[in-house]
Amino acid sequence: MSRYLTPSKIALLCLISIYTEGVVPNSSAIHVLSYLVACLSPLEREQSISQAGDQGTQCSVSITDLEVNLTGHPSSVPGRTIWDLFLKKIWSLDCCDALEVFFADISAILAKTREEQIRDRDAGLAPETGCMRLSRCSPLGAFVRRSQLEFTRLQFHDSVKLWRGFVKYRLPTYHVWARKNPSLEQAPVDVNLLNLGLNTTDSLAQVAYGSIEDDSEDEQYVSTKDVERLLEFQISELQSLGGRVPDDMKAQLERIITSGVTVPSLMHYLRFLDAWRAGDYPSSFDNLHRYFDCTMHSRDRSSYQYALLNLAILQADFGCYSEAVSAMQEAVSIARESHDMNCLNFCMSWLYHFGKAFPEHMRDVQNTGMLGNEKEGLAFLKAKAKETEMWSLLSTTLLSEAKLEMRRKSGLVYREHNSSLTPQRYKEPGQLGITHLAWLSSETFRECYANKAPFEDHLKSTFRSCQLLAQQGRYTEVSARMNQISPEKLRSLKTYQYWTFFSGILQLQRQIYRDNRVAAEQLLAQLQAIQLPDNDITLLLSILTIDLRIRQGHYGGALELVEKAAQAIQQDNFDIFTQVKLLCLKAYILQKTGHPQRGFSLAMRAASIAHRSRLLPSLWESICVLAGVLLSMREFDAVSELIESIMPQILETGDCSLAAQAYSLLVDANMGIAGTLWSEGQTNSVLKKEHVTRALGYLDCAYEQYEEIEDIRGQCEIVAKKATVMHLTGDPVLANDYAAKYLDFKRQARIDLGEA
Numbered sequence: 124m125s126r127y128l129t130p131s132k133i134a135l136l137c138l139i140s141i142y143t144e145g146v147v148p149n150s151s152a153i154h155v156l157s158y159l160v161a162c163l164s165p166l167e168r169e170q171s172i173s174q175a176g177d178q179g180t181q182c183s184v185s186i187t188d189l190e191v192n193l194t195g196h197p198s199s200v201p202g203r204t205i206w207d208l209f210l211k212k213i214w215s216l217d218c219c220d221a222l223e224v225f226f227a228d229i230s231a232i233l234a235k236t237r238e239e240q241i242r243d244r245d246a247g248l249a250p251e252t253g254c255m256r257l258s259r260c261s262p263l264g265a266f267v268r269r270s271q272l273e274f275t276r277l278q279f280h281d282s283v284k285l286w287r288g289f290v291k292y293r294l295p296t297y298h299v300w301a302r303k304n305p306s307l308e309q310a311p312v313d314v315n316l317l318n319l320g321l322n323t324t325d326s327l328a329q330v331a332y333g334s335i336e337d338d339s340e341d342e343q344y345v346s347t348k349d350v351e352r353l354l355e356f357q358i359s360e361l362q363s364l365g366g367r368v369p370d371d372m373k374a375q376l377e378r379i380i381t382s383g384v385t386v387p388s389l390m391h392y393l394r395f396l397d398a399w400r401a402g403d404y405p406s407s408f409d410n411l412h413r414y415f416d417c418t419m420h421s422r423d424r425s426s427y428q429y430a431l432l433n434l435a436i437l438q439a440d441f442g443c444y445s446e447a448v449s450a451m452q453e454a455v456s457i458a459r460e461s462h463d464m465n466c467l468n469f470c471m472s473w474l475y476h477f478g479k480a481f482p483e484h485m486r487d488v489q490n491t492g493m494l495g496n497e498k499e500g501l502a503f504l505k506a507k508a509k510e511t512e513m514w515s516l517l518s519t520t521l522l523s524e525a526k527l528e529m530r531r532k533s534g535l536v537y538r539e540h541n542s543s544l545t546p547q548r549y550k551e552p553g554q555l556g557i558t559h560l561a562w563l564s565s566e567t568f569r570e571c572y573a574n575k576a577p578f579e580d581h582l583k584s585t586f587r588s589c590q591l592l593a594q595q596g597r598y599t600e601v602s603a604r605m606n607q608i609s610p611e612k613l614r615s616l617k618t619y620q621y622w623t624f625f626s627g628i629l630q631l632q633r634q635i636y637r638d639n640r641v642a643a644e645q646l647l648a649q650l651q652a653i654q655l656p657d658n659d660i661t662l663l664l665s666i667l668t669i670d671l672r673i674r675q676g677h678y679g680g681a682l683e684l685v686e687k688a689a690q691a692i693q694q695d696n697f698d699i700f701t702q703v704k705l706l707c708l709k710a711y712i713l714q715k716t717g718h719p720q721r722g723f724s725l726a727m728r729a730a731s732i733a734h735r736s737r738l739l740p741s742l743w744e745s746i747c748v749l750a751g752v753l754l755s756m757r758e759f760d761a762v763s764e765l766i767e768s769i770m771p772q773i774l775e776t777g778d779c780s781l782a783a784q785a786y787s788l789l790v791d792a793n794m795g796i797a798g799t800l801w802s803e804g805q806t807n808s809v810l811k812k813e814h815v816t817r818a819l820g821y822l823d824c825a826y827e828q829y830e831e832i833e834d835i836r837g838q839c840e841i842v843a844k845k846a847t848v849m850h851l852t853g854d855p856v857l858a859n860d861y862a863a864k865y866l867d868f869k870r871q872a873r874i875d876l877g878e879a
Contacts, residue, residue: 707745714752
């Protein structure tokens with residue numbers, strides 16, 4: 124494998140030589156120059172992606188690509204296109220000696236240096252005029268100089284191998300060139316074979332060139348420089364977007380590497396990233412050591428801190444948090460000693476965000492004073508990010524600083540109890556009760572930024588949108604949206620675990636509603652086996668587990684799970700939304716177990732926190748739980764007023780379960796008021812009939828909401844209530860019909876449970 128030169132680069136040198144000869148008219152010059160610069164410039168992401176889709180991620184310029192780009196452009200020679208002149212140029216190199224002469228004379232197209240101009244002036248030579256010369260510092264001039272230098276460094280066998288590669292590279296154009304130049308006689312391989320009267324099947328030709336015309340021979344004529352550029356592109360893609368190396372690309376890279384003599388050290392780093400994404404800890408650890416052993420023994424002995432940085436990230440991803448913190452501390456120390464601000468900034472940023480996610484593992488580091496307090500750490504990162512122009516780090520730091528200020532503002536509101544101040548500590552607009560805005564933001568991200576964002580962000584955004592759909596019972600759309608994610612993007616172990624967990628959460632919620640206990644228990648066991656280092660996801664599973672235990676009637680176990688989840692909340696970084704949810708669940712359990720007075724204080728506390736935090740869906744849920752407690756205390760008028768005052772806002776959230784719960788409370792409140800009137804002797808009063816009529820209307824509304832989300836238990840409860848109301852109103856026929864419908868629901872639920 125050559126360090127730099129390839130057959131395609133020789134072809135580009137021929138095209139540059141044609142351009143300097145002045146045979147490219149002005150109408151075609153811009154296209155030719157643009158094409159040359161595009162071929163010689165470093166790989167851009169968009170260009171590489173398009174090449175990957177169209178040409179299989181080629182590392183060099185193919186002869187077909189040259190033909191497509193040069194055929195349609197005329198030259199200054201009448202009747203000849205630039206492609207015709209290009210063919211004449213590459214076929215003028217008729218032997219290996221001609222290639223040597225070509226590279227020896229290629230510097231003639233460059234402008235002379237200042238020393239050469241002075242030497243010519245002292246010798247009395249007049250300056251050359253009328254010929255085009257390339258500036259030595261221009262992109263084309265630099266490419267010509269580099270190519271000539273690399274050719275002079277080649278050993279004889281390497282130059283011969285380069286010549287054989289060039290012969291095979293241009294071989295598909297032989298018949299086109301021969302047809303347009305019938306007066307020029309040349310063998311398709313070497314003019315010396317023609318002079319000797321030999322063809323490619325003779326023994327001498329086989330010794331010199333082998334099976335040059337055999338299309339089945341698979342040789343990769345790429346340089347070490349091309350491979351390094353390709354590996355750098357693959358690494359940047361893996362680092363920025365996540366995922367793994369595609370199988371076809373991995374096979375091409377292996378063929379390229381095995382065809383050469385040396386293996387670039389970047390290949391070890393690429394294997395490290397791929398094994399890391401695949402969850403193969405031993406292979407990733409081994410390849411990381413191989414890469415940094417190569418770099419430190421070859422050219423870059425200052426990369427030790429980067430080795431520690433990558434090691435810390437690897438350890439953290441596999442749950443070895445103490446080892447990760449230790450390695451990162453050492454990386455910070457070495458980066459400070461070597462004044463490597465880029466590495467230091469990244470290490471400090473990682474430690475800051477790691478401390479927010481796992482504060483219990485950062486107490487020792489914080490006690491040493493290495494990071495200072497939170498405000499000092501963010502100020503340091505912001506200042507250094509500006510100095511080193513690390514705009515991604517600056518963006519992340521500003522976002523973290525904004526979150527810190529929001530948290531302080533929230534603390535001010537809680538401390539001063541000033542409702543005129545609105546705290547802004549939210550994760551998404553859905554927690555504000557603006558469900559449509561949450562949906563639009565998710566769709567905007569999906570349509571506009573999904574291809575340029577890390578895949579984990581895209582996956583989490585998809586899950587949030589699916590949660591909004593599941594709240595409305597649109598399970599078909601949920602399944603379709605989750606299955607739209609390409610399996611190729613799920614080849615990384617971590618992303619596959621996240622996708623599996625999110626899909627399982629959505630399915631578990633549906634099976635809980637359908638009262639399918641066997642399926643719910645199986646899904647729950649599978650989800651609990653997936654250990655993800657994300658507290659929010661763990662708490663979400665805990666909440667669903669509590670809901671399942673409540674529906675099964677295991678109130679003692681549900682209360683233990685609530686206490687356990689509350690203890691797991693990080694006091695340094697707790698989520699108000701989760702805190703309110705746990706308070707509501709505990710109050711609901713106490714109400715169901717006959718302790719409404721204890722549940723009343725918890726529900727009031729949850730409503731107060733949600734109100735001060737402006738978490739409106741949580742506020743409506745807290746009020747519904749409070750209304751349930753008040754029902755147990757026979758405060759029917761208060762419940763009716765409470766729920767009716769917030770019913771429009773509940774419907775705006777698009778949460779069918781919450782809406783059904785609210786309608787059911789209104790049914791109970793109105794029937795309670797009617798029962799109170801009946802007990803007072805107003806048996807046939809208009810007011811009593813009005814409340815019963817309202818209860819019947821609310822029953823229909825509640826049933827529709829439960830039906831949307833396929834909540835079997837809720838539908839059974841509503842049908843049973845309706846049968847009771849019909850019986851009380853003196854309509855035994857309808858009462859029997861609803862009773863039969865209730866039994867059908869129960870029977871169907873048992874059938875589904877048996878089939879599961």
